[in-house]
Amino acid sequence: MRLTQEQEELRSAVRSLLAQYQDKDAWSPLTTQIGAAGLAVPEKYGGAGGGARDVHVLMEELGRSLSPLPCLGSAVLTVGALLASGDNEACGRLLPGLAEGASVGTLAWAEQGSWDQEAIRAEAVPGPGGSRLITGTKEHVLDRSGVDGVDVLVVAARTARGVSLFEVAPDAAGVRREPVVTMDETRAQARWVLDGAEGRLLGVEGDGGRYLEHVRDLACTALAAEQVGAAERCLELTVEYARNRVQFGRPIGSFQAVKHRLADAYVLVESARSAALGAAFAADEDPGALPRAAAVAKSVCSEAFSAVAGETIQLHGGIGITWEHDAHRYFKRAHGAGELFGPPAHHRARLAAGLGLAAR
Template identity: 50%
Template sequence: MSSNELLEFRSSVRALLAKHATPEALRAAMDSDLGFDPKLWQLLCEQVGVAALAVPEQWGGVGASLVESLMVVGELGRVLSGVPMLGSAVLGVQAVLLAGDEQACERLLPDLAEGSRTAALCWADSQGWDDYGVRAEDGSLSGTAHYVLHGAQADVLLVLTADGLFETSPTAAGVTVTPTPGLDHTRALASITFTETPATRLGDPGTRLRDIAWAALAAEQVGAARRCLEMTVEYTSARVQFGRPIGSFQALKHRMADMYVLVESAESAALLAARSLAAGSDSAAEDVWVARTYCTEAFSTVAAETIQLHGGIAITWEHDAHLYFKRAHATAELFGTARRPVAA
């Protein structure tokens, strides 16, 4: 898409989310068994085609790039929506594509692009994403994958091991799925244990999958940070103290200006990372590292300032500020901490 087309597309996604992903809908989804609003996911897939964006046309997709997919991730981050865009339509789809098995692509991608089925990427061990929680041996899987996005709701399990990517089903023999409570109540996580579970090897997705995960998180963090800034400006413009809006006080103006600079610069870093990955640039790994590191720090800082500038109301359950604060801390750990790539 051109820059203008991308902006129009973002406006369409934002308009749909403004209507259907309200704070009330978010809290209802948090309390549901799924952890997200299935009607919203259906609308996004049917009316906008978000799940099909990065799927090639030959397998029922739109054939767009990562840039468009991660833009949607950013808009979903803006409203803290827990629909399985990141876990299934980005990581699940990209894992299958990177594995390079055309039969698997033909079997899995049409349904994932339609949104009628979702995939969950099983990866981390109990300590995080630096090691694999599951091992493969003689065509079967054993071990436990932790912190699996939408693991309890997925129709397809994609298991990343030291020997490559494997496909299995949540109903396969030896699979035990346990929902896992997390700091971030807006995102559903699970632990999935495999006990000699039969699985099909799809191939080796390589290291690019982690870069995609970090770039997607950077996009999400920017979207959420921008909404924090907007909420803070709205609140300080309406909150009156000493006979005038508190947003007119110079000290608060300076703090919000600093928040604005962080959000704008983080957006530039996230967009560069997405474009570099999509283009296969030689600097992609470096650009992703910058985005992951900077956007994490920016979102954490902006979320903390949101709490401070709202005052006591921000730490009440009824206000959304604490949800963004928790998302900031949770995404700082999700998929591990980025390390600067070493030049070859």
């Protein structure tokens, strides 16, 4: 599995731009100069017409810098949900703005701490003019850090025919957004409360569960790439410290015990990279293999990132939480990302179910 020269050039361009701008200030140049928000959007809707491997490159670089930009929520979840719905009218109206970065979207999906469609309790009942009135509370909704609100809100809710997706105006009557305090301050989240909010059906009523399954696979694939990038950066910081930190008259990296731990971390990073790339290649070339590949990637990359982030803290002398160093930020991102879209055990259970085995 190899990336193309164009994708490596994309990596270089994204890394260079992120080095020039801080935090949310990078959103405009990243979207206008590189087209990051529209990498997976078809050309007919104003995007680059790329695929999961292009998104993989972007997410790896965002992970390295712990970027708070809303690419996962907007360019992956929202774009993926609209495309999965096959709603040509909604795609033609909403995707150009999302691809340009002029608008930012989010997918309100999880309830009761779960992304499984069985956990969805929000209800959509018939409303005026063919609309639906949605009532329910959505948790762990990826938010736009440092900016009030989002522009496109897609909500999963139940109708008489099953789980369906709806477009809801973020500022509509009966819609309330509640920012929440997260352990990982680099990934903003919000709770959305809907009380009879008017929504427009996206795609086919009752097919929302199928759309969400596909979106979850794309989200796990993109998040796995982000985890790889962050874990790789953790390892780089730790290797640099081990070379420069002198104890007992020699760099600590020269001690065999430290070498072994760094070697183990390297193996974890490279194994995670293979799993993440495998999912991205499956998304582009073998969609039938994507559910399994995405579950593998989410499980492997979550655990690898957590382990490497923990070693970063330990091999920096147990630095813990101090604002003078980013080690704790990576550790918090590792913990938060590991739970996002379901913890590793959940995805291993998915794999076991697919293989007809009992989950372990």
